[in-house]
Amino acid sequence: MKIAIFGGRGSGEDAAQSVARIAAGGTAFEVAGYLNDMLAPGTPLLGGRVLCRFEEWMTLKEDIRFVAPLHKAGHMQARVARIEGLGVPRERWAAVLDPNAAIASSAKIGGGAVLGPFAVVGPGTTLGMHTVVRAQAQVSHDVTLGDFVFVGGGSVVSGYCKLHAGAYVGPGAVLRDSITVGRFAVVGVGAVVVADVPDFAVVAGNPARLLSQDK
Numbered sequence: 001m002k003i004a005i006f007g008g009r010g011s012g013e014d015a016a017q018s019v020a021r022i023a024a025g026g027t028a029f030e031v032a033g034y035l036n037d038m039l040a041p042g043t044p045l046l047g048g049r050v051l052c053r054f055e056e057w058m059t060l061k062e063d064i065r066f067v068a069p070l071h072k073a074g075h076m077q078a079r080v081a082r083i084e085g086l087g088v089p090r091e092r093w094a095a096v097l098d099p100n101a102a103i104a105s106s107a108k109i110g111g112g113a114v115l116g117p118f119a120v121v122g123p124g125t126t127l128g129m130h131t132v133v134r135a136q137a138q139v140s141h142d143v144t145l146g147d148f149v150f151v152g153g154g155s156v157v158s159g160y161c162k163l164h165a166g167a168y169v170g171p172g173a174v175l176r177d178s179i180t181v182g183r184f185a186v187v188g189v190g191a192v193v194v195a196d197v198p199d200f201a202v203v204a205g206n207p208a209r210l211l212s213q214d215k
């Protein structure tokens with residue numbers, strides 16, 4: 001399978017590294033290149049090259065599938081609108097699951113998801129479309145991650161937590177079991193979350209406290 005990556009440095013590079021590791025294990029998987037609005041087509045990028053601008057995805061061959069790991073704290077509403085506005089058909093989004101991730105057989109993972117090395121995804125867990133679980137994060141049993149949720153490196157999302165669409169968990173955060181994190185909420189780096197987080201809220205610290213709640 002050929003994968004084209006929306007973006008570049010950061011999560012895009014991580015996804016490309018996972019694709020390379022999958023290919024090294026003998027599965028036919030390769031990065032076709034990058035879609036990028038800042039760099040001209042043909043520009044070398046991360047061992048590949050820029051193919052086209054975001055809007056030009058439909059000029060690429062139909063066998064090419066996509067991921068768009070463009071998650072950024074505080075920017076998720078705009079980025080979700082941008083990605084959804086491209087009109088890429090659901091079936092063209094691929095999931096890139098690092099071969100070193102430990103994924104329970106009962107986990108359900110949506111298209112466009114990117115799981116980093118040593119990420120752990122527990123049984124009974126559902127990951128929506130375009131979810132990102134970075135390296136060494138643990139998404140425990142019976143967790144539900146909505147579309148476009150980001151779980152930062154080394155963070156822990158305990159059992160029965162529910163994170164709604166566009167929620168963002170910074171690296172090293174820990175969520176107590178059965179916590180709900182609202183739509184487009186942000187959990188700061190290293191936070192310890194012991195109470196539900198409302199939609200659009202920004203929380204941080206141990207125990208996490210509300211910093212803001214703007215739409």
Ligand SMILES: CC(C)(COP(=O)(O)OP(=O)(O)OC[C@H]1O[C@@H](n2cnc3c(N)ncnc32)[C@H](O)[C@@H]1OP(=O)(O)O)[C@@H](O)C(=O)NCCC(=O)NCCS
Nearest residue numbers: 073152169170171186187188189190191202203204205211
């Ligand atoms: C939580 C976060 C969004 C807050 O950013 P912000 O709204 O710009 O907040 P500020 O930096 O102005 O800080 C506001 C207050 O919260 C505190 N604070 C901010 N982030 C904190 C954190 N992670 N833990 C504890 N306290 C934190 C600040 O010390 C400050 O306290 P004060 O008012 O007593 O001085 C940000 O700190 C964060 O963690 N972003 C995630 C970044 C990330 O995920 N990076 C990795 C990408 S892979």
